[in-house]
Amino acid sequence: MPATRLMPTEIGEDLIELTRTICDRSLRPKVDEVERQAEGGEVFPREVFAELGQAGLLSLPFPEEHGGGGQPYEVYLQVIEEIASAWMSVAVGTSVHSLTCFPVATFASPEQQATLLPGMLSGDQLGAYCLSEPQAGSDVAAMATRATCDGDGWRLKGRKAWISHAGHADFYTTFARTSDDGAKGVSCFVVPADAEGLDFAPPEKKMGLHGDTVREVFFEDVPVSDDRRIGEVGQGMSIAMAALDSGRLGIAAAATGLAQAALDLAAGYATEREQFGRTIGENQGLAFMLADLEAAVTSARATYLHAARLKDAGRAFSRQAAVAKLVATDAAMRVTTDAVQVLGGAGYTADFPAERYFREAKITQIFEGTNQIQRLVISRDLLRPRSHRRR
Incomplete structure (x- = not known):
């Protein structure tokens, strides 16, 4: 039995019911088989994310003018809960996608938002959030990935660890060091998936969440234009x-x-x-x-x-x-x-x-x-x- 929810609007109620329908129709019948298959090798349920995207469930808490659902976080989180009750890997992936869009929706210039957000929020794209590193997990300020100014753009060198959607994402919201000024020396970039020099390790073999592909991401002198730097230089942390x-x-x-x-x-x-x-x-x-x-x-x-x-x-x-x-x-x-x-x-x-x-x-x-x-x-x-x- 689904738990009783309190919805602030009728739209919220409709979204919860839509989510439950999709969970019953498309997630619960697949979850056990896909998770077992993924344990023995990489199986990423992209078709499930495509269905959620078509239903508008991948962009709920973002502005309508850029293709989002314009919903309160209270509603969005209850949608996440419903998805997790059916398939935890997909719920985590949905949350990760929202995490990747947040910097652009909150800190980007209006011009960057108009350029980047419609694609990010279309339901067709998935993002990856590249913050953690092998030696910089909880201690984020210890990150070593570096972005070096290169004319009117940047070059990224380094590696990120424990990255959901790596190898399947359409863009990588990435944090890199632009100076040696501690926490004030980090900046944020949106790296397209087809960027030259972007590479990936084999998927991690995990205890659970097998449907959530996690890999290391390698930035091998990856070029990124300055119009994909989000916020001010040094504002990344x-x-x-x-x-x-x-x-x-x-x-x-x-x-x-x-x-x-x-x-x-x-x-x-x-x-x-x-x-x-x-x-x-x-x-x-x-x-x-x-x-x-x-x-x-x-x-x-x-x-x-x-x-x-x-x-x-x-x-x-x-x-x-x-x-x-x-x-x-x-x-x-x-x-x-x-x-x-x-x-x-x-x-x-x-x-x-x-x-x-x-x-x-x-x-x-x-x-x-x-x-x-x-x-x-x-x-x-x-x-x-x-x-x-x-x-």
């Missing part, structure tokens, strides 16, 4: 961090959808599986466990919706985004772990999706900033002088 605030909400919503799917599976199994002459759900110990899992999922949803409403109202939401990411992903790990326990031996087999949910949940505590980094973000903001604290 603030652009990246602002994008991650929004991206963390996408991951929080996806983790909530994953947890909801695991809870639904566990509750359904508990009403059908019989032991000692009654269903296992009639045992109070297990029933109370399910009640605690429901409380965890509901709490996760409330935290990301609260942060989304702050964002939609134009208020500061960085701390709340970190809280949402922390709460929702820890909840996903707990709920999926206990779902395996409810199913017992069956939960440890590939005959049920519980083991896949469990494997998929773990990465949510790591990407878009580990949960240790979220605690750092939250505590630093709490300990600011009261006059500077974000509410």
Whole structure:
């Protein structure tokens, strides 16, 4: 049963229903087969993203004048949650695509927005977000990829790690060092997929999310014109961090959808599986466990919706985004772990999706900033002088 949602508009309700229809028709029938195939070799469900794009679901939180859906973040995140309840890899990919568009939609000049956003938001394109590096994950300021001024453009040299959609993306929102001035020495570029010198490592062999292709990206003296530099030279770090605030909400919503799917599976199994002459759900110990899992999922949803409403109202939401990411992903790990326990031996087999949910949940505590980094973000903001604290 889908969880009850609160929609700010009739359009939001219609979008949720449309998403559920697509999930039932196109995602749930494919997810197990594609994830199994992708585990043995690269299988990227581009046709699923094409269907979401045609339905307008890849561009919901962006301006209508550039081809976006013009929807509040509150609505967009609930769409992400619905997709995640059916196919986590696709939900993560949808969130990543929004992350790649954010710098252009928020920091680019009007001329750049008019040029770049219609393609990015058309539903036909997918983006990749190139921030992390092998030696610069949580410590983003340690990045070594460099952009060197070359006449009226730039040359990018370096490598990026853990990049979703790498090798399948149509553009790469990339952060590179333009000076040695620490965090102030980073700039943002949009690199087209057909740029000369762009290359990729083989796909990473991961524990889960096999439908989300992840690779290293190599920039081998890649030329980029200056009209694809987003924001001012040296503004890249603030652009990246602002994008991650929004991206963390996408991951929080996806983790909530994953947890909801695991809870639904566990509750359904508990009403059908019989032991000692009654269903296992009639045992109070297990029933109370399910009640605690429901409380965890509901709490996760409330935290990301609260942060989304702050964002939609134009208020500061960085701390709340970190809280949402922390709460929702820890909840996903707990709920999926206990779902395996409810199913017992069956939960440890590939005959049920519980083991896949469990494997998929773990990465949510790591990407878009580990949960240790979220605690750092939250505590630093709490300990600011009261006059500077974000509410």
